[in-house]
Amino acid sequence: MINRREAVLVPVITAALILSACASGSGADTTPVLPPDQGLSVAGQTPPVPPLDADQVREGETIYGRYCSSCHRADLSGDPDWKTRNADGSLRPPPHDTTGHTWHHSDALLLSLTRDGSVFPESRMPSFGGTLTDAEIVSVLEFIKSSWGPEERAFQWQITWREQQATQE
Numbered sequence: 001m002i003n004r005r006e007a008v009l010v011p012v013i014t015a016a017l018i019l020s021a022c023a024s025g026s027g028a029d030t031t032p033v034l035p036p037d038q039g040l041s042v043a044g045q046t047p048p049v050p051p052l053d054a055d056q057v058r059e060g061e062t063i064y065g066r067y068c069s070s071c072h073r074a075d076l077s078g079d080p081d082w083k084t085r086n087a088d089g090s091l092r093p094p095p096h097d098t099t100g101h102t103w104h105h106s107d108a109l110l111l112s113l114t115r116d117g118s119v120f121p122e123s124r125m126p127s128f129g130g131t132l133t134d135a136e137i138v139s140v141l142e143f144i145k146s147s148w149g150p151e152e153r154a155f156q157w158q159i160t161w162r163e164q165q166a167t168q169e
């Protein structure tokens with residue numbers, strides 16, 4: 001029996017692990033930290049994955065084409081050599097499709113990464129807070145999600161939902 005405190009701590013720790021895995025630049029590791037069914041037994045009753053909004057996806061596609069595709073590619077495949085660092089230690093643009101690890105991150109983390117920029121001092125990922133509204137960034141994320149399969153959607157929704165539960169405590 002998981003007590004309430006542990007139930008709250010697990011997602012927080014999981015989120016921290018995922019963050020540190022990415023922050024250490026382990027781009028080669030595309031295996032999710034927590035398989036979806038394991039998450040289900042911890043979270044209890046994750047609600048169904050919310051459907052994507054077709055209008056937001058369309059708007060997001062346009063914004064993506066204007067602001068993101070130059071680095072992350074129009075087909076979301078990223079730099080073909082994204083697992084290799086540049087000479088200065090910086091990362092190359094990763095894919096946003098199922099081959100990357102964008103889908104390992106919660107909505108809140110994806111929003112803050114895009115709005116405020118990355119935690120890497122040497123990052124080449126621009127911050128879009130001055131260019132795009134939060135709603136526009138959410139639309140881009142909806143467009144990115146539309147390229148994922150049901151498993152990636154379910155995994156990313158679980159991470160998002162559990163983080164929301166933890167922060168509401």
Ligand code: HEC
Nearest residue numbers: 067068071091092093094101102114118120123124125140
């Ligand atoms: C100038 C190139 C460039 C542009 C333009 C760009 N990015 Fe990035 N992005 C990067 C790089 C490089 C990284 C790798 C992480 C880092 O260096 O901080 C990254 C990482 C990310 C990540 C984290 C992915 C992960 O798996 O951890 C997200 C999310 C992201 N970008 C979203 C966007 C969105 C959305 C846009 C358009 C609004 C965008 N990026 C435009 C270069 C770019």
